[in-house]
Amino acid sequence: MRSGTLIQLCAGRYYQGSGVLSHLGEDAALLGTRVWILADRQVWPKVEQAVTSVLTEHGITWQVHLFSGGCCPANYRAAAEAGRAFGADAVIGVGGGRALDAAKIAADLMEVRVITVPTSAATCAASAWLAVEYTDQGAFVGNYWSRYPPFAVVADLDILVRDCPPRYNIIGFVDAMAKYPEISYNILHSGQWEQNTFSHSARLLARSTYDLLLSSGGAVYEALEQGREDPMTEDCICAALQLTGLISAMACGGKQAAISHSLYSYFCTCRPEIRSRFLHGELVGASLVYQLAVNGAPRTEQEALDRFLRRFELPACLEELGLADTPEEQNSLFAFLAEHMPIADPRELERLRTQATLLFHGLK
Known part of the structure; x- marks a missing residue:
């Protein structure tokens, strides 16, 4: 630092x-x-x-x-x-x-x-x-x-555990999971990250949190439905509440956000009718498979996240939020990303756009 x-x-x-x-x-x-x-x-x-x-x-x-x-x-x-x-x-x-x-x-x-x-x-x-x-x-x-x-x-x-709808907690887990692919993207492409112990540690802790919530979310959901707390449930709640806050601190806040949270800002600013119908984690999660893909994650990782989202009937692409794939929408969306994301290489925006089909329609 x-x-x-x-x-x-x-x-x-x-x-x-x-x-x-x-x-x-x-x-x-x-x-x-x-x-x-x-x-x-x-x-x-x-x-x-x-x-x-x-x-x-x-x-x-x-x-x-x-x-x-x-x-x-x-x-x-x-x-x-x-x-x-x-x-x-x-x-x-x-x-x-x-x-x-x-x-x-x-x-x-x-x-x-x-x-x-x-x-x-x-x-x-x-x-x-x-x-x-x-x-x-x-x-x-x-x-x-x-x-x-x-x-x-x-x-x-x-x-x-006992006085909150289980779905709300799972949606929060998805928002916490976003830290890993977004921080990874920013380290590679934003030009605003120094390679130091804080950025490295933030990414490692974010990956650990991502893996924990992905692998344990199903079992924790069942425990939450029963109003039951066990060590895994407690670990996942701690990961979503406290460890993710620590990741945010080590990532200096805004430097944790990449495509998925930038798209959330797009919905708030340009598509308030969509923002009003979904919770924060649902809107962030709808582009996370795409986020993994543009990061270069293996197809198997993309499919695992897609299965997780669909298990809980959460949106896995923009189409499932009700956002139509039109040239006008794409132009508006990617222009917003160009303005609000500190992308180091101007050619990166075109690379992101080449996978717009996945962003809008999901894995096929």
Whole structure:
């Protein structure tokens, strides 16, 4: 790494297991006595009693700001303004990726620390230093780097295993799996990666996470359907929540994203009607087989990922998202990639386009 480079590491405290929500009060008390809770409106009723009771037990005064929509200025600024008026010493974010990212930005604007309580294993936002920001209309803006990473992550399996639809967790696994092929692509083609111990370690850890989730996802899904936790389920949840956040840190955030996450930004910006019908991991996963192919991965690897996606009836190509393969759509899509991906060689975009049939229609 270059001298003077800032390395964004992950949360210093990570709790995972049944009943670990009890640590929430202890950690909040380390930060102060007044806590501003930014919570997803849909999931808050499920966890309200558990969260507020443990805060009360530790002498914490709290108020709740209910969240809906995206991580956008209208949401995080309103939360920050209300939190400052309350005199909060800390923020607790409760929910999925959008709520947790909004909580991280709100805490940064308030100049306080944030604790995250994920309600599914569908996001590394709980642990990642960065937050992904969108406009109030839902278009992709970019990565927001706060002053500090989350102070703590509290991943209670009573919530993640027994009170979250199993499909949501599997979709989150797919998003976590994207790190390996995307980081691999960027190391080869983006021109923005130095070959150093951080990029090398990020790729190795991303590959390990990819292999774990690919091989164990089916068994974990069955365990989740039964509300059962076992060592493999715990490993996969940790990989999706914490290890993927660590990978993001070592990949310096934006340098983890390549084609698949860039296409997600395309959907947000240019095809909001598609974005509104699918979850983040579904949109990212729809181009992952293509991502492997343009990386030069063997056909057997592409087929294994395709089988994984289809086992859970997840989109495996753009056609299955409802995106038509027309010259106009291709022109728009690849022009967006050219603008938003730091491709070192201009000829690379043409190489990507030669496999557009796979991108739109999948393996045949």
